[in-house]
Amino acid sequence: MDIFKQFLLLAITPLLWLGFSASALAQNFDVEEVSVMPYQQTITRTGRLAFKKTVNLSFKASGYLEFLAVDEGDYFEKGALLAALDNEELKAEKNRRFAELLQAKREYKRAQELFEKALNTEQELDLAKTNLESIRNVYQAAYYNLEKAKIFAPYNGVVLSRNTDLGELQAPGSPALQVAALEKNWVVKIALTDAEISQVRLGQIVDVMLPSLGQVKGEINRIPMIANTANSLFLVDVLLPELVLKQGVVAGQMAQVSIDVSSPDSVYRLPIDALVAIDDNGDAIIVTQQGSEVSQRSLPIYKLDNQFIYLSATSDQSDLTVVVRGWQHLDVVK
Incomplete structure (x- = not known):
């Protein structure tokens, strides 16, 4: 009798082990509950600091330059006499x-x-x-x-370039000085695609990261009506109204702009790892759990990025419990 029990135990043990392993394997997955939400996205672009506006100052009449008060890089105040001709x-x-x-x-x-x-x-x-x-x-x-034989400063500003020197003959309309205003004159120029340009608006507040100052607030100041013919991108100006020229920034510096955009469309937002496959209709195949049961289902794709998949939904749809990792071990995945 003892010999029979030992034989029966040896026969049953592998079966019990296989059943336990299959059960453990089947439970080796992670789930995440997702709710319907408005579609939101952050557009991140890198651009360069530039002056929103520069002005070329010139004389209306011809004559020899007799007085020059500034040079490149010099600051000046509004109304100051910058240059004058022998009159x-x-x-x-x-x-x-x-x-x-x-x-x-x-x-x-x-x-x-x-x-x-x-x-x-x-x-x-x-x-x-x-x-x-x-x-x-x-x-x-x-x-x-x-x-007009004298050039006066139109605002508080800085000299960007000096194109003449004392004693030189000035031609009417020929730029003598190029200047820029100190305040509300910094912009970051970024390029957006046609899909992105439709999601931003004039006056929208954005975050701008500068190497020397950290994060500052910016404002979308200009949105072009047509794309650049060379690359089909839209060059947008982000104004930095609180940034002044004397804060250690220079034109040409790189800056990162983050724009939060949203739409009235409702979506489920899932980690990209939850995507099992895409079916013949272009819908996303995912695995959901309801109680102890797991099943495979397809939902229309709204948008994809490197981190998330956004599935189309309506505002009255219920929450989903989605298998985000380990769905490869489930029998429901074909």
Whole structure:
């Protein structure tokens, strides 16, 4: 009898072990409960710091540069005199044109008096009036040229480049200085795809990471209407309103921009590891658990990224218990 028991025990033990191993293997998976939520995503892009606006300052008239108060990298205050031409010739021109204007006024007044006495014709009066207007325009141009022989600072700013030197002859309209404002003039330029550009809006607040200052707040300031023809991307400006030029940042520095976007669409968000496969209809195959039962099901894919899979849902759908790891060991996976 003892020999029979020993034989029976030896026969049953492997079967018990196999059953235990299969049961343990079947339970070797992780689940996660997921709820319906609005679709949310963070778009992260790297761009370069740049000036939102720069201005080229030039003279309206020609002349030799007589005064230069700034050089590249110098700061200045609004209204400060930055540069000036030798204006002796311009003064002489203005005075000469003023004398001509006075003479034209006298001639027009005399023509009026003669016309009232019927001693000249209406045509002669009109000619005197036309001459007066013509000379007045010439005088105003000479006066304007004299005034524009000096360059005053349009705002508190910094000189980016100096394109001239003392004693050089300046041509009208030729840039003498390139300047930029100190405040509310920093932007980070980032490129977005056509799908991403539809999810951002003007005035949206974003996070910007700068190497020297850490994280600061930015604001989407410009969204182009058309994409860049070279790469089909949209170049967006992120304004840094609290950043000033003297804080140790320079144009060309790299900066990382994080934009949180959301939509009214409802989704289930699952770790990418929960994706078993994609069926012939393009739906995601996942494994869910209800009570002690596990089953395989398919749901439409809303979006995929490197970390998560987003499955389309409606706001009234119930929570799902999803097998996120270990589904490979389950018999329900075909």
